[in-house]
Amino acid sequence: MSVTDPDPVPVYELRDVSKTYELGGGRVHAVREVTATIAAGDAVAVAGPSGSGKTTLLQLLGGLDRPTSGSVLFEGRDMSTMGDGDLGALRLRTFGFVFQQFNLIPTLTAAQNVEVALAPRGGRAADRRSAVLGLLDSVGLASRGDHLPSKLSGGEQQRVAIARALANEPHVLLADEPTGNLDSETGAEIIEVLLSLSAEGRRTVVVVTHDADVAARAHRIVRMHDGRIVPSDELAPATIGSHS
């Protein structure tokens, strides 16, 4: 279940990371004192029941949120102390996101949805369109670029979302329940696409799922419960990924 990674520096290093929300006058501890590392090129599944802190952990990894305490280091840089601009730049150039609900803009075509991710980088429109076609082709949707999301199946929409996530050639792909709205067969296809991305380009893939079958296909499984990582036989306590 491990992959060989000659790079001794982990992509992610989490040190006693906790995240607490103030809700309704009470405090919700979404993530509690998580310490972990993720190696470059690894494919990790974060599994656990609803409310276990999986999505919160993914948001911390993607710089969408900051920990209440502890540090999240990405390639040696502490994301918890970065400003909004730096985090935005990091998300633009380094991370790719795939969501359970696909989160495509309904009024834009599949190609335009992919191009949205390229827009902040500027450049010539023709170049962007060419890149979009290549991305859609890579997920098998080259002929569906002019279709609105409402005209695409769930699997196709998720493929568009993956193409969008790959638009800026991210080092890390973060997927939150990417098969949650798909049937099992389509879900398996999507997982295959995501895992192949890890295998092809030394791209780190982290997939949040509560589906045991999906988790089983990842290189590593991290199980969470009540905001904490649960030790397992396959995984050293508080460790995600392997450098062996």
Next chain:
Amino acid sequence: MDAKNRELGAFTPGQVTEGRYFGSSDAREAIVNESYASREGLGRGDTVTLGGKTFTIVGIAQTPLGGQSSDVYVKLGQLQELADRTGRVNTVYVRAESADDVATVAAEIEQTVDGASVTTAEDLADRVSGTLVDAKNLAGKLGTALTIVGLLAAFLIASLLTLSSVTKRVREFGTLKALGWSQWRVVRQVSGESLAQGALGAVVGIALGVAGAALVGALAPSLEATVGGAVEDAGPRFIGPFGQGAVSASTTDVALEAPVGGRPRPRRCGSCSPGGFGGGRGRGPPSGTAATRGCPPAHRLKRGEKRERDRSRSGSRL
């Protein structure tokens, strides 16, 4: 009504919409106002009783706008006899030969006839015109107020729609931020879309507004008034005990009219001819020979002015 001088008075034979004008016989005839006839259910052939005398209705007349109309009109002589006011009148209609003479004639009448109050068609027209100007100003202010209210409402609606749109697009904005869009870029995108939609809405709104205004302008009635020959406070009413305007030698009204434009067509009008005042221009009516002749519409405003001017040029009197 002085039935012998039909063209100058409270109304003319042309304004009799049903039946006929007074005949030349001594029969007791009456002509009733349209609205009065409608209100009382009177028609030609019906009778009205005045001072114990029965009068047969021979016609129904449309009294002109601007004139103080009466309900029932009878022959002058019969009414004087009925009121025991032989030789007395309360209103005398005078037509000058030229509009240029009106002021002079009015002054002469007031000088000659003690207690006479002269009202020219121009006076009445000015009064009505002033009212129309007031009405026009009021309409203009109302339009301005409605425009302001409309703009405020449009701004409020646009703001609410934009707010609603932003609320619905929270997920979209979150996605864009996850994709690396900066806060500033998201705000710029939303603002740009709102401005573009606003500009498009403005273009469509202006086009619809202009079209709507043109449609209203084409269909809506314009402010217009017609001043008839029977000028205000000058119409003969029931004389004596039967009418509102009891005859009094010291309160004789003189309605003075003249052709406009000073046409070089000196012509002795009916009121100055025998049967009228019986005297020359500018003379007051000698006692017992007063004329209450009908006259044509005297003055029209706006579109009416042009019509009347055309009529004047073709020989009609104003």
